[in-house]
Each structure stands twice: as structure tokens, then as C-alpha cells.
Amino acid sequence: MAMRTERVRLGTMLTPVSRRRPWKLAREVATLDQLSKGRMVLPVGLGALDDAGFAKVGEATDRKIRAQMLDEGLAILAGLWSGRPFSYEGEYYHMEEMTFLPPPVQSPRVPIxxxxxxxxxxxxxxxxxxxxxxxxxxxxxxxxxxxxxxxxxxxxxxxxxxxxxxxxxxxxxxxxxxxxxxxxxxxxxxxxxxxxxxxxxxxxxxxxxxxxxxxxxxxxxxxxxx
Structure with a gap:
């Protein structure tokens, strides 16, 4: 869709950030923003409230923990998308300094x-x-x-x-x-x-x-x- 359209906004509905690796999500969204020439939006949330089997594979299911992971994940997305050297030390995610290039077309970030x-x-x-x-x-x-x-x-x-x-x-x-x-x-x-x-x-x-x-x-x- 990014390559076949010119005006429509593109986005998910929606992305549960706590179920993703933030740095991988950052690259996927930035790539779509590049391909669409700055038309990407990222809607985010906790995701489904029920367990849905995630506990069986060792993933967090507690809503408070998932909310904290969401906050940390969003901070990482914004930091990486800045295109400047960025590192992160949180309770759930840890990143050594890196520069994420190319950043999204939109600045300061893809709208969240x-x-x-x-x-x-x-x-x-x-x-x-x-x-x-x-x-x-x-x-x-x-x-x-x-x-x-x-x-x-x-x-x-x-x-x-x-x-x-x-x-x-x-x-x-x-x-x-x-x-x-x-x-x-x-x-x-x-x-x-x-x-x-x-x-x-x-x-x-x-x-x-x-x-x-x-x-x-x-x-x-x-x-x-x-």
C-alpha cells in the first residue's frame, strides 16, 4: 500500500508494543515511513486484555507490567527515530548507544x-x-x-x-x-x-x-x- 498510494495515511490498528522488540518495531515503522514518503502513523496500546496464551510462552500478562513496557518501548522508539546517538537503560529494556539510520521521514517522529x-x-x-x-x-x-x-x-x-x-x-x-x-x-x-x-x-x-x-x-x- 505504501508504494501504490500517494495520499492516504497508513498505520496499524493497533500495535501492542509490549509484545514487540522496540528496536525491530522502530525499523519496521521507519521503513514504511520511508516507502510512503512520510505517511505512516503508529497506533499503540496494551493489546488484548485476556491472557490469550502468552503466559504459556513466558510473556508478561500483568496489565501494570505491560503498561510499563509500553512506556519504555515508546521512549525507545522516539529516541531511535531522532537519528542521533541513543542508549537506554530501563527495567525491561536495555540498549547500548547506537545511531539509527535512516530515521523516518517525519520529524521529530512518526506520529504515535x-x-x-x-x-x-x-x-x-x-x-x-x-x-x-x-x-x-x-x-x-x-x-x-x-x-x-x-x-x-x-x-x-x-x-x-x-x-x-x-x-x-x-x-x-x-x-x-x-x-x-x-x-x-x-x-x-x-x-x-x-x-x-x-x-x-x-x-x-x-x-x-x-x-x-x-x-x-x-x-x-x-x-x-x-
Whole structure:
């Protein structure tokens, strides 16, 4: 896709950094950014919350440990992508000094979108250090809650008030829109955009007719509110 397209952004949905070697991930993403001439985005998070068999092969399954590994992994990605000499000494990752060349096209780094669990302050503070929010909302018991445009508005206000970086920041929301009905699609998307979402991700977790459904929806193009 990087070689066959010219304008679309490319990215994963999403990458659990604690399940990857950060230096290998850094090279893979930088290569895609080079091939696409600076169109790569890296959405990241903890990944699936269930064990999914990882304990059987000796990988960390505790959410707190995986969150710490995520933080360390992101620091390594940013350091390597700087193109300057970089070393790292953390609890989970260790790197002797090296210079990572060539770096990505985008500077200071490929944009990193991070899953944030609203209103958990520690999770949201992680988001503030990077370039975008993939929002979740949690109830007091830790279960997932439905998100409304009003919730997105609250998250945006928190980000505007708390984020010290001056680099661009995106809020990403996903849903389904009817590609054959532009007006209806705009009605679905507009409340989220007005609340502060900057990206709409067309969610296609289920495609009854397989790849044909996906191709048809792609050809219909994204929803527009203007």
C-alpha cells in the first residue's frame, strides 16, 4: 500500500508494543515511513486484555507490567527515530548507544496514537506525551463504558488544559457510516467532529461478504461533513 498510494495515511490498528522488540518495531515503522514518503502513523496500546496464551510462552500478562513496557518501548522508539546517538537503560529494556539510520521521514517522529482509558489519570497522562488519543472509557469497576460525543468533548478539554507540547494532536473515533448515503454519513460523523474528534476511522470489524464488502466501502470514500 505504501508504494501504490500517494495520499492516504497508513498505520496499524493497533500495535501492542509490549509484545514487540522496540528496536525491530522502530525499523519496521521507519521503513514504511520511508516507502510512503512520510505517511505512516503508529497506533499503540496494551493489546488484548485476556491472557490469550502468552503466559504459556513466558510473556508478561500483568496489565501494570505491560503498561510499563509500553512506556519504555515508546521512549525507545522516539529516541531511535531522532537519528542521533541513543542508549537506554530501563527495567525491561536495555540498549547500548547506537545511531539509527535512516530515521523516518517525519520529524521529530512518526506520529504515535495511544489508547487512553478515560478518566484514568495515569493512562491519560501517557497520552499527553504523544500525538493522538484512541479513547476508551471505563466504569468504576473497570468495565468498558459507552462513549458519547460529550465524553469526547471532556477528553479534549482535559488534553487542551494539561498537554504542554505544542505539536499537533489528534483524537480518533471509529464507527460505521453508509457509503451510499452521504447525508446520513455526515449526520453520524458531525457530532463527533464538533466534540473534538479529528479523525474518523471507518470500523469494519465484521464484513458479511468478506473482502468484497471492504473494497466496496473503500471505493465509496470517507464520510464528509463539509
Amino acid at each position: 496514537w495511544v489508547v487512553g482509558a478515560w478518566p484514568r489519570k495515569k493512562s491519560m497522562r501517557r497520552v499527553l506525551r504523544w500525538d493522538g488519543l484512541l479513547p476508551n472509557k471505563l466504569n468504576d469497576d473497570g468495565s468498558f463504558a459507552e462513549i458519547t460525543p460529550a465524553d469526547i468533548g471532556e477528553m479534549k478539554r482535559f488534553i487542551d488544559e494539561q498537554r504542554s507540547e505544542t505539536t499537533p494532536f489528534d483524537i480518533i473515533w471509529e464507527g460505521r457510516t453508509p457509503g451510499e448515503d452521504r447525508r446520513k454519513a455526515a449526520e453520524i460523523v458531525r457530532p463527533w467532529a464538533e466534540a473534538g474528534a479529528t479523525w474518523w476511522m471507518e470500523a469494519m470489524w465484521t464484513a458479511p461478504n468478506g473482502p468484497d464488502d471492504v473494497r466496496k466501502r473503500v471505493r465509496q470514500g470517507p464520510p464528509r461533513i463539509a
